[in-house]
Amino acid sequence: MSQPKIIKSVEDMRExxxxxxxxxxxxxxxPTMGALHTGHKSLIERxxxxxxxxxxxxxxNPTQFGQGEDFEKYPRTxxxxxxxxxxxxxxxxxxPETLYSEExxxxxxxxxxxxxxxxxSRPGHFRGVATVVAKLLNIIRPNRAYFGxxxxxQLLIVETMVRDLNLGCAIVPCEIVRDPDGLAMSSxxxxxxxxxxxxALAIPKALEYCKKKVAAGERDAMKLLGDxxxxxxxxxxxxxxxxxxxxxxxxxDLKRLRGDVLAAIAAKVGTTRLIDNARFEKLS
Ligand code: AMP
Numbered sequence: 001m002s003q004p005k006i007i008k009s010v011e012d013m014r015e016x017x018x019x020x021x022x023x024x025x026x027x028x029x030x031p032t033m034g035a036l037h038t039g040h041k042s043l044i045e046r047x048x049x050x051x052x053x054x055x056x057x058x059x060x061n062p063t064q065f066g067q068g069e070d071f072e073k074y075p076r077t078x079x080x081x082x083x084x085x086x087x088x089x090x091x092x093x094x095x096p097e098t099l100y101s102e103e104x105x106x107x108x109x110x111x112x113x114x115x116x117x118x119x120x121s122r123p124g125h126f127r128g129v130a131t132v133v134a135k136l137l138n139i140i141r142p143n144r145a146y147f148g149x150x151x152x153x154q155l156l157i158v159e160t161m162v163r164d165l166n167l168g169c170a171i172v173p174c175e176i177v178r179d180p181d182g183l184a185m186s187s188x189x190x191x192x193x194x195x196x197x198x199x200a201l202a203i204p205k206a207l208e209y210c211k212k213k214v215a216a217g218e219r220d221a222m223k224l225l226g227d228x229x230x231x232x233x234x235x236x237x238x239x240x241x242x243x244x245x246x247x248x249x250x251x252x253d254l255k256r257l258r259g260d261v262l263a264a265i266a267a268k269v270g271t272t273r274l275i276d277n278a279r280f281e282k283l284s
Contacts, residue, residue, distance in 0.1 A: 001086050003082070004056070004086055005091065005092050005093070006095060007093070007095070010096060010099070010139055013055075013094050013140060017139070017140050017141050020052075021141070025053050026050075026144075027055060027140070027143055027144075028046075028047030028051030028054050028145070029056075029136070029137070029144070029146070029169075030047050030055070030057070031057045031059075031132075031145065032056060033074065034058040034060065034076060034078065034187070035075035035190065036077075036084045036187075037177075037186075037187065038185055042174060042177050043146040043147075044085060047146050050172075051143065054091050055090070055092045055094055055140055056085050056090045056092070057093075057136055057140070058081055058094070058095045060076065062100070062128075063124075063127070063131055064126075064128030065125075066122055066123065070188075074187070094139075099136075107130075107131045108161060110127055110130045110157050110160075113156060113160060113251055114153075114157060116153075116246070116251050117246070118153055118266060118275065119153070121241050126153070129154055129158075130161050133158050133161070134167065143170065144169065145158075145170070145171055147173060148173075148175075148176065149174065149277070150185075150275070152264060152277045181201060182201060182208070183203070183204060184204065184276045186275075188273070189272075193270070196270045196272065199238050200238070200274055202238055203238075203265050203267055203274060203276045206232050207228075209227060209228060210228055210245075211263075211280075213227070214257060214261075219258070220255075220256065221255055221257060225243055228265070229243055237270065238268070238269050240265075241273065243265050244263070244264045246264065247259065247260070248280075260279070260283075261280040261283055262277055263279075263280070265277065
């Protein structure tokens with residue numbers, strides 16, 4: 001197991017990418033905010049299989065946090081992250097101090113896809129995400145970039161941005177990794193007390209219920225949303241932010257489930273906001 005090289009400056013990262021292109025090597029990129037877990041690891045391992053060089057970025061991006069959100073307290077654990085990156089076979093960790101200056105003026109406008117779901121309770125969040133992803137893709141110029149389906153709206157927005165701005169990089173979606181109890185892995189799970197962690201299990205439980213009903217032929221969105229809301233409401237300590245059944249490509253609400261569908265939930269457990277989702281393909 002070799003140690004990944006840690007690069008902290010944009011110029012050094014650019015140079016490493018240039019060397020990689022010069023040597024005719026393909027590159028895979030995994031953007032993260034650190035506090036890495038097995039979900040992140042699965043993305044890095046996938047990138048390892050498909051590319052000559054694997055770059056992981058670790059950067060808590062200030063522009064995607066709103067006022068009163070957890071930017072300051074977001075876990076920063078570079079030492080253990082480096083270990084996980086080494087285990088997963090990353091070659092380079094790009095961990096810049098900052099990617100913005102006082103003079104930064106330009107942002108990526110993501111349009112309607114940034115408005116519903118998480119965009120409602122986190123205005124400006126996806127503008128920050130798209131901006132930092134565009135910056136990272138421009139610095140690293142990877143052949144492929146790996147994103148988790150856990151952040152389904154983010155994935156869709158990034159795919160759309162890469163297409164619209166001709167960023168010339170393949171976006172590779174990766175499946176959600178869960179703990180054995182069903183909770184989707186997240187860096188924010190470490191904020192949860194043992195009691196809150198149990199409460200949070202209502203989220204995957206509601207999604208599992210939805211999957212079971214859809215498999216049995218249920219297509220009525222109101223009915224499914226009502227039942228999922230009941231499962232979540234029954235759980236003390238959990239506060240629903242949204243439950244949605246939407247077209248997976250447009251994020252438009254559905255009355256009846258048809259085609260590619262995203263079932264998405266965001267909820268607060270204590271002060272921790274968690275998201276999770278399930279996808280259905282080609283429903284008829
Ligand atoms: P983050 O560090 O939370 O910004 O996440 C970095 C990348 O890892 C994003 O593409 C996430 O969607 C992905 N990711 C986070 N948690 C999971 C998970 N449980 N399963 C799969 N991918 C994940």
